[in-house]
Amino acid sequence: MNDPGPYRPLTYFQLMEISLRELLVEKGVVTEEEVAEEVEAMRRRGYERGARVVARAWTDPGYKQRLLENGTKACEELGLEVPALKLLVVENTPEVHNAIVCTLCSCYPRMLLGIPPEWYKSRNYRSRMVREPRAVLAEFGLEIPERVAIRVHDSTADMRYLVLPMRPSGTEGWNEERLASLVTRDCMIGVAVPRA
Amino acid sequence: MARARPRPLKEQFRPGDAVRVLDAHPLGHVRTPFYIRGKTGTVERLCGAFPNPEELAQMRDGLPAQPLYRVRFRQQDVWPDYRGGADDVVEVEIYQHWLEKP
Numbered sequence: 001m002n003d004p005g006p007y008r009p010l011t012y013f014q015l016m017e018i019s020l021r022e023l024l025v026e027k028g029v030v031t032e033e034e035v036a037e038e039v040e041a042m043r044r045r046g047y048e049r050g051a052r053v054v055a056r057a058w059t060d061p062g063y064k065q066r067l068l069e070n071g072t073k074a075c076e077e078l079g080l081e082v083p084a085l086k087l088l089v090v091e092n093t094p095e096v097h098n099a100i101v102c103t104l105c106s107c108y109p110r111m112l113l114g115i116p117p118e119w120y121k122s123r124n125y126r127s128r129m130v131r132e133p134r135a136v137l138a139e140f141g142l143e144i145p146e147r148v149a150i151r152v153h154d155s156t157a158d159m160r161y162l163v164l165p166m167r168p169s170g171t172e173g174w175n176e177e178r179l180a181s182l183v184t185r186d187c188m189i190g191v192a193v194p195r196a
Numbered sequence: 197m198a199r200a201r202p203r204p205l206k207e208q209f210r211p212g213d214a215v216r217v218l219d220a221h222p223l224g225h226v227r228t229p230f231y232i233r234g235k236t237g238t239v240e241r242l243c244g245a246f247p248n249p250e251e252l253a254q255m256r257d258g259l260p261a262q263p264l265y266r267v268r269f270r271q272q273d274v275w276p277d278y279r280g281g282a283d284d285v286v287e288v289e290i291y292q293h294w295l296e297k298p
Contacts, residue, residue: 086243088266103229130231134280149283150271157227157264157289158246 042115049080050112050162051183055176057089058167071162075112082111090153091164092193097144098151099137099190100161101129107155109162113185120189130154140191163190170196204245204261208292213239215267216298217290225253228294232286236298237269240287248291263292 010018024030053075057064067074071087087109090098102108103126108116119125128136133150137143144150153161165187171179186192209215219234227249243266247258271284278284 088243103231104227130229130286131275132279133284146281149281149285151284152271152286154229154232154286154288156229157243157249157291159243159264159266159289 042110045110045114047113047183047185047188048180049075050109050185050188051180052078052176053080053089053112053162054164054183054188055180057164058179059176064164067164080112085109085111086159087112087162088153088159089162089164090151092166092190094148094166096149096151097137097190098153098161098163099129099133100153100155100163101126102155103127103130104156107160109160112162113188117185137191140186142192163188165190165194168194168196202260205263205292207242207263209239209242209263209265209295211239211241214298215239215265215290215295217267218294218296220294222250225250228290229288231274232269232288232290235269235274237267237273237288240266240268242266243289246291248293265290265292265295267295 021032021035025032025035053067056078057067063074063077066077067089068091071089072082072085074089075082075085075087092098100108101120106116106121106126108120110116125136130152133152134144137150155161165183167179168182171182182194182196184192184194187194214236215238216236217228217232217234221233243264245261245263248262249258251258266287267290268285268287270282271278271280271286272282274286
């Protein structure tokens with residue numbers, strides 16, 4: 001058996017989670033099985049759904065327009081279930097680079113990108129991304145030229161954001177699946193750009 | 197019988213309008229970041245109307261719903277020592293009751 005390490009009492013939030021879950025089960029609102037299934041589904045969800053949306057937008061101008069007008073509806077059009085997600089898609093162009101942050105907590109389009117990376121929730125990223133985005137992006141290895149404006153989106157309330165990156169050159173004639181393989185999670189947060 | 201849901205509050209601003217964020221510091225759950233309070237920007241779009249999160253956090257219904265705006269701020273207006281181009285912006289979602297005409 002693995003050494004479980006020194007004894008640590010449950011934290012406040014762990015206790016609260018257990019109490020709430022047990023109460024909901026006891027009252028018959030949910031079953032333990034349903035909770036476990038939902039947690040598993042959340043863990044399994046990756047950023048592939050987001051990549052599919054981007055690849056479709058790259059290959060279908062009509063879809064791209066609908067996506068920029070109403071992100072939620074455009075996701076549903078691809079058969080993606082995105083309950084409660086109010087999605088705003090922001091488009092990178094040769095003149096504008098977009099990046100997403102949530103300075104207040106860690107709002108993130110989980111339905112499309114899965115669980116956010118640790119750094120997205122860090123105080124460092126959250127406080128500096130609005131204050132010195134160019135320096136932060138450089139730390140991700142992304143140098144944005146001065147002539148390109150940076151548009152930082154602080155996800156402070158009810159909307160969720162997804163960056164639509166620019167389609168890399170050299171991908172002419174690629175099908176959607178192959179294109180989707182270029183689209184990483186970081187590209188859709190705006191701290192990276194896809195490269196062919 | 198369920199009470200009728202009150203209509204959302206009327207929108208007071210339109211895209212393109214200049215708006216200033218209140219420089220207020222109420223206690224409790226607030227979704228207006230400190231760094232943007234007192235700053236002036238431009239309404240980029242109306243996002244719709246949503247129950248007021250400050251009320252929701254107090255277990256009330258947050259109704260009538262508050263119009264929510266996406267407001268664009270020039271980085272150089274937000275941070276006087278900002279290092280980057282004059283076109284760099286930050287966009288923040290702000291509820292109507294936090295906005296006033298500058």
